[in-house]
Amino acid sequence: MRFGEVLKTKANEGKEKHVPVIEIQRCAECGEDVVVTIVGKETPHPNTTEHHIKWIQLYGLKKDNQLLHLGTFGLGPVYTAPEVTAHLKTAELKTIFALAYCNIHGVWENSLEI
């Protein structure tokens, strides 16, 4: 079995929302691109010690197909909402991937073509 076989997508979504939503915005202060990733944007995911989003990872696929690790964001239960913001230059990227880990429901993925 490969790890990719246990990754979950929108097709696996239940009433609790796990798929990380990726948005690219423009930073009003520095003018750079800002990638905002939110788990449970429409329907908030539980945020308790028993059930929470533990981490979010971002990857970028360059136009030459090199995969870059953009960041791993550790989130604590209860006080840290599952939303992260990363400044980055997107000019060399063609796709951004996000992974989000729920301590009960596993690893969820999404991507955004730029």
Ligand SMILES: [Fe+2]
């Ligand atoms: Fe969950």
